[in-house]
Amino acid sequence: MIAAVTVNETRSELTKLVRLPAYVIPTLAFPLGFYAFFGIVLNAGHGVASTPAATYLLATYGAFGVVGCALFGFGVSVAVERGQGWLLVKRASPMPPAAYFVAKTLTTMCFAAAVVALLGAFGAAFGGVHLSATQWATLAIALVAGSVPFAALGLAIGFLAGPNSAPAVVNLIYLPLSFLSGLWLPVEVLPAPVAHLAPFLPTYHLGQLALGIVAPGHGSAWGHAVVLAGWTLAAALVAAYGMKRDEGRAYG
Amino acid sequence: MDDTAPARLARVTKRYGSVTALQSLDLTVQPGETLALLGPNGAGKTTAIRVLLGVISPDEGTATLFGRDPRVAANRRRVGAMLQVAGVPPMLTVAEHVRLFSSYYPHPLRTAETLALAGLTGLANRRYGDLSGGQKQRVAFALAICGDPDALILDEPTSALDVESRRALWEQIRSYVARGRSVLLTTHDLTEADTLADRVAVLLDGRIVAEGTGAEIKARAGGSIVRCSTGFDDARLRAIAGVDAISRDGTTTRIATHAPDAVVRALYVGDPTFTLLDVNETPLEEAFLAITRTEPALAAGERS
Numbered sequence: 045m046i047a048a049v050t051v052n053e054t055r056s057e058l059t060k061l062v063r064l065p066a067y068v069i070p071t072l073a074f075p076l077g078f079y080a081f082f083g084i085v086l087n088a089g090h091g092v093a094s095t096p097a098a099t100y101l102l103a104t105y106g107a108f109g110v111v112g113c114a115l116f117g118f119g120v121s122v123a124v125e126r127g128q129g130w131l132l133v134k135r136a137s138p139m140p141p142a143a144y145f146v147a148k149t150l151t152t153m154c155f156a157a158a159v160v161a162l163l164g165a166f167g168a169a170f171g172g173v174h175l176s177a178t179q180w181a182t183l184a185i186a187l188v189a190g191s192v193p194f195a196a197l198g199l200a201i202g203f204l205a206g207p208n209s210a211p212a213v214v215n216l217i218y219l220p221l222s223f224l225s226g227l228w229l230p231v232e233v234l235p236a237p238v239a240h241l242a243p244f245l246p247t248y249h250l251g252q253l254a255l256g257i258v259a260p261g262h263g264s265a266w267g268h269a270v271v272l273a274g275w276t277l278a279a280a281l282v283a284a285y286g287m288k289r290d291e292g293r294a295y296g
Numbered sequence: 297m298d299d300t301a302p303a304r305l306a307r308v309t310k311r312y313g314s315v316t317a318l319q320s321l322d323l324t325v326q327p328g329e330t331l332a333l334l335g336p337n338g339a340g341k342t343t344a345i346r347v348l349l350g351v352i353s354p355d356e357g358t359a360t361l362f363g364r365d366p367r368v369a370a371n372r373r374r375v376g377a378m379l380q381v382a383g384v385p386p387m388l389t390v391a392e393h394v395r396l397f398s399s400y401y402p403h404p405l406r407t408a409e410t411l412a413l414a415g416l417t418g419l420a421n422r423r424y425g426d427l428s429g430g431q432k433q434r435v436a437f438a439l440a441i442c443g444d445p446d447a448l449i450l451d452e453p454t455s456a457l458d459v460e461s462r463r464a465l466w467e468q469i470r471s472y473v474a475r476g477r478s479v480l481l482t483t484h485d486l487t488e489a490d491t492l493a494d495r496v497a498v499l500l501d502g503r504i505v506a507e508g509t510g511a512e513i514k515a516r517a518g519g520s521i522v523r524c525s526t527g528f529d530d531a532r533l534r535a536i537a538g539v540d541a542i543s544r545d546g547t548t549t550r551i552a553t554h555a556p557d558a559v560v561r562a563l564y565v566g567d568p569t570f571t572l573l574d575v576n577e578t579p580l581e582e583a584f585l586a587i588t589r590t591e592p593a594l595a596a597g598e599r600s
Contacts, residue, residue, distance in 0.1 A: 060388060125383060128382050133377075133381055133384075133439070137400050139400045
């Protein structure tokens with residue numbers, strides 16, 4: 045029964061988001077547009093070290109894309125559903141609470157997969173990106189799985205931010221984090237202080253994890269994965285605190 | 297004690313900071329009964345409902361649904377709830393909402409049946425965001441009944457509805473009760489409580505201050521306030537049959553009465569300086585404060 049509810053819940057979440065232009069356009073069109081502009085049009089023939097720009101930026105804009113899916117999908121939707129009382133209706137129903145969170149995570153991963161597929165198809169078709177089948181598969185899995193820490197971060201934002209301020213809070217975290225981690229421009233070309241700061245940000249580790257698949261170097265994949273797991277745990281603890289705090293509060 | 301009562305609060309106390317929302321509240325919905333929890337805004341009705349549904353925990357006492365802890369999701373499968381909320385996701389259609397909630401229950405109604413019972417036939421494929429206020433409220437009712445629950449818990453189901461929508465929802469609640477189900481509903485409208493409920497419990501400041509049939513509660517609370525200007529002193533006013541209480545504010549006199557017509561007639565006849573300002577139903581809060589002050593024997597506690 046729990047599995048059936050989770051499937052239904054996921055289908056509803058997907059339907060809700062697909063019908064919401066305010067979610068679909070930023071999460072799909074922005075990464076694709078940025079990648080097309082910076083990765084393909086502007087940087088044709090350029091590269092970072094021996095890696096062509098279109099390949100390098102496929103990894104980093106892929107990371108940028110999945111982080112956006114997770115932060116907006118979780119942060120904004122949880123803040124709105126909590127702040128307007130819908131979460132209360134769910135909690136008063138017999139829905140198993142885990143179904144709500146698992147469904148949102150699966151939904152985020154579906155959108156993350158869509159972003160990665162779009163960028164990959166675009167890069168292969170117009171950017172001359174050549175990867176082995178193993179590289180394509182590993183990149184896709186790493187990026188889709190890499191949305192999970194940011195889903196946890198989004199959940200924490202969703203439980204701490206108000207329904208009206210959540211989109212602003214998400215943007216304030218998402219955009220600087222992406223820039224400072226080298227997801228827009230390679231971290232190698234950023235000023236030195238920024239490059240030193242980057243390893244403290246979770247987005248940097250997702251970017252480097254993805255880069256390590258398509259290009260030589262970029263540190264230990266397991267090292268990045270462990271840091272991301274740590275961020276997941278920390279964000280989940282903050283979210284749990286926010287949820288607990290929320291339960292004691294009365295609305296209306 | 298009957299441990300399988302559809303819904304029970306036993307000595308429940310709930311505080312928010314320094315505010316005590318519920319004070320050692322006892323409340324039991326018997327099988328097959330419709331119980332109205334009547335009270336003014338801020339009396340604690342919504343808190344009582346939320347404790348009963350397990351979304352908030354009481355500071356003291358226990359809440360049970362069919363003898364079980366409502367904080368466990370599976371223990372809510374015999375109950376459908378309607379809360380006062382605004383944030384129903386607007387992008388899903390009526391049928392999509394109903395199908396999702398139906399999947400939470402072991403033996404739900406067919407979607408078409410739920411829609412028919414809630415008066416939503418023909419709106420199945422309409423998005424929630426495109427519905428009128430009355431239609432939205434009917435969706436909330438549909439989500440409460442779709443699981444074919446043995447008990448319904450409805451928090452102010454008709455608040456903010458126009459007269460016609462309110463009557464329609466009353467009919468839908470009644471037809472659900474006719475299937476042998478139990479209902480707990482909150483309202484601040486005495487007429488609604490009297491129309492729908494077998495039994496009415498009056499909640500004031502987190503306590504039950506009166507309990508009885510709708511007619512009994514109405515007889516005790518259903519007085520009027522006559523506001524007027526009169527030359528009669530208190531003694532002469534008290535001599536008029538039907539006068540319950542008098543208060544004065546400058547030149548305005550407020551007379552609480554169960555027989556406003558007779559009182560007004562007597563004043564017109566006896567007092568040439570009499571001017572009538574208006575006649576209103578006694579506000580519920582005032583009526584029940586009066587009950588608790590003057591008739592402590594009638595206050596809650598007699599019933600367990």
